[in-house]
Amino acid sequence: MSQTGIELPEALEIPARGWLRGLFDRSAPDLAGQMDAAVAAVRSSRRPEYVAVFGGKGGAGKTTTSTGIGSMLAAVMRDRVAVVDSNPDKGTLRLKFPKGQSALPLQQLAGRTEVLHSYSDLRPYLLSNDLGLDALTSTRHRDTTSDGPVYAEILDFLTADYRVVVADCGTSATSDVAREVLARATQLVVVTPAQIDGFYALLETLDELVDMRRSKLLGDAVAVINGIHESTSVDVDKIHADLKRRVRAVRRIPHDPLLAAGAAFDFGQLQPGTKVAYAELAATVTARFR
Numbered sequence: 001m002s003q004t005g006i007e008l009p010e011a012l013e014i015p016a017r018g019w020l021r022g023l024f025d026r027s028a029p030d031l032a033g034q035m036d037a038a039v040a041a042v043r044s045s046r047r048p049e050y051v052a053v054f055g056g057k058g059g060a061g062k063t064t065t066s067t068g069i070g071s072m073l074a075a076v077m078r079d080r081v082a083v084v085d086s087n088p089d090k091g092t093l094r095l096k097f098p099k100g101q102s103a104l105p106l107q108q109l110a111g112r113t114e115v116l117h118s119y120s121d122l123r124p125y126l127l128s129n130d131l132g133l134d135a136l137t138s139t140r141h142r143d144t145t146s147d148g149p150v151y152a153e154i155l156d157f158l159t160a161d162y163r164v165v166v167a168d169c170g171t172s173a174t175s176d177v178a179r180e181v182l183a184r185a186t187q188l189v190v191v192t193p194a195q196i197d198g199f200y201a202l203l204e205t206l207d208e209l210v211d212m213r214r215s216k217l218l219g220d221a222v223a224v225i226n227g228i229h230e231s232t233s234v235d236v237d238k239i240h241a242d243l244k245r246r247v248r249a250v251r252r253i254p255h256d257p258l259l260a261a262g263a264a265f266d267f268g269q270l271q272p273g274t275k276v277a278y279a280e281l282a283a284t285v286t287a288r289f290r
């Protein structure tokens with residue numbers, strides 16, 4: 001069993017190559033090749049990638065998806081990957097990380113970035129998981145009128161140490177935080193739960209992006225249908241088809257008992273099908289890395 005215990009289905013079986021070897025017991029030609037090429041491209045470019053994750057409503061799975069994508073990328077890339085709590089409301093990102101850690105909120109980092117010179121100076125502000133993903137979390141006890149400048153400073157500062165920054169955003173594309181994220185976003189991921197109301201709520205967020213003239217980013221986005229229960233009565237194929245008309249790719253994440261419990265995101269404990277789904281989602285995101 002590999003470090004993360006990922007197992008891909010028989011149909012996808014080929015020997016994993018290079019950097020994938022540690023992660024996958026067996027891997028797929030398309031998945032391995034796609035991620036390999038994308039990761040090489042990220043390494044050769046000196047520009048950071050910003051992956052903005054939005055959803056239509058609370059509980060859609062934005063934070064879980066952000067953590068899942070970030071964890072997969074951290075595991076397969078030799079560069080650092082961070083996820084940033086970019087939800088203007090109450091963010092729950094810290095709950096997705098192993099217990100027993102504490103970190104200063106990113107608001108305390110703002111205004112101090114000029115005196116931080118190395119990654120170790122940043123450590124007091126970071127949570128980490130065993131796949132190597134770092135997180136910067138936010139505090140509710142803040143002056144939200146300074147969200148814009150605070151996030152602008154932090155997001156730019158992170159590019160010195162991180163090659164990929166995943167922003168766990170909220171439901172609105174027009175908040176001050178969202179505007180700073182969108183000004184930098186190179187990739188968009190949009191999340192709907194496998195529920196009708198959550199899907200319609202996401203469509204409203206997508207309309208906001210169109211109104212903001214971000215149609216190109218949206219057309220190149222990856223949509224996630226999250227938490228699909230085997231026994232669901234929802235017509236997931238219809239949601240899938242509707243989303244596919246608006247975005248580049250649609251990926252499905254199954255309902256997973258570990259995630260349903262709302263505990264930390266422990267990749268090794270996920271169901272095999274969920275692990276594969278996150279690997280495929282991350283591969284799809286990396287396909288557009290510059």
Ligand SMILES: Nc1ncnc2c1ncn2[C@@H]1O[C@H](COP(=O)(O)OP(=O)(O)O)[C@@H](O)[C@H]1O
Nearest residue numbers: 058059060061062063064227255256259260262
């Ligand atoms: N694929 C899934 N299967 C089961 N439960 C999930 C799944 N994805 C997320 N959850 C759970 O649903 C709840 C809401 O997810 P979260 O990512 O926090 O949503 P959001 O950030 O959009 O508010 C959390 O308890 C989370 O653990």
Ligand SMILES: [Mg+2]
Nearest residue numbers: 062063087092
């Ligand atoms: Mg959230």
